[in-house]
């Protein structure tokens with residue numbers, strides 16, 4: 001029998017309540033949170049699509065593995081299971097656990113600081129960009145040409161722009177080239193195998209380290225399997241391994257394709273860099289066999305990484321996102337094409353011609369839509385990346401194995417209704433902001449207070 005379309009490859013054993021709220025109530029919640037969805041208590045969110053990071057449901061195998069956690073300070077058995085699982089998947093010899101992806105970034109990029117002035121990327125994720133900035137790197141995003149056109153159906157928009165990459169490698173002193181797979185900030189799009197390979201070869205030619213931000217390596221592998229004919233008969237594990245084989249090193253947040261609630265890791269081939277990273281790890285996160293994680297976390301990650309490569313899981317994961325994307329498109333919501341892996345992105349500019357970028361339309365949309373529906377989404381636009389960022393996207397990230405189709409049907413229905421009042425959406429302004437990563441904590445208010453008729 002062929003695979004049943006979109007049937008979850010699991011049953012639900014344990015449930016968590018979600019609380020229904022009214023539009024009136026949420027309006028108050030929103031004002032109290034200064035229109036910043038990161039400042040809203042999760043209890044007041046009905047469907048939480050803020051992020052897919054650490055928000056997934058663990059399997060019974062993972063929950064059982066927790067009990068096996070060896071909490072020894074040094075040389076815990078859990079570490080060796082974690083290490084050998086990751087060695088097998090990546091083929092890299094040196095594995096360093098970290099408490100999240102961002103601490104992996106901080107440690108690895110810190111160790112690369114002396115190698116050059118620039119970091120090049122298809123698109124750096126926001127925490128990577130912030131860490132690069134704090135460490136004094138200059139960064140250059142070199143996304144594919146196709147990325148700019150949100151309507152284009154090009155299957156590998158996560159590719160890096162190879163001509164621009166070569167140019168930058170020729171003219172700048174480069175500490176590393178970071179390939180983010182899948183390209184989270186740019187639409188959750190995958191990079192193709194040939195593009196990753198060509199980028200790796202350029203790095204070799206110009207002697208720059210080739211680094212993978214491999215948070216969604218399994219989803220990227222599945223896209224290559226299903227969108228690149230030469231890989232249709234390869235397993236996701238095999239494709240992932242072929243990609244890792246191209247890289248000098250990688251860092252990963254285990255909160256995505258690690259199917260875990262916390263954790264991350266760095267993988268390296270170079271002995272000197274391994275020593276350097278461990279020296280940076282110990283004062284910051286802890287000894288090199290736990291890296292700020294409990295033994296039980298290492299166990300959950302080891303099991304999660306294996307589960308994320310299962311074909312039934314990946315088929316369900318990617319085709320359910322595609323279904324969600326298709327339903328929104330059918331409802332005339334301007335979504336970024338084609339469907340990404342972990343999220344669907346709304347191109348808010350197309351819905352709000354009456355707002356300019358100084359009105360932060362995507363933040364206004366995300367806030368307004370929360371008030372309307374109780375659905376929490378995430379701005380990826382001028383608030384997250386600054387006024388010079390050209391896109392105004394709202395990301396609906398889908399936690400792994402958490403929501404059913406009826407939950408997503410509620411989101412689809414709500415967006416369809418919300419779209420009808422979006423021409424009244426007010427712009428917002430920033431009333432307070434911190435120095436870095438402002439989107440997490442900034443305060444906002446609706447512009448034009450007196451005539452406020454926005455759909456909050």
Ligand SMILES: *Cc1c(COP(=O)(O)O)cnc(C)c1O
Pocket residue numbers: 053100101102103125127128180181184213215253254255256263264
């Ligand atoms: C989530 C993420 C990170 C950072 O990982 P955390 O575990 O959240 O610190 C880095 N890069 C990408 C592409 C991510 O999606």
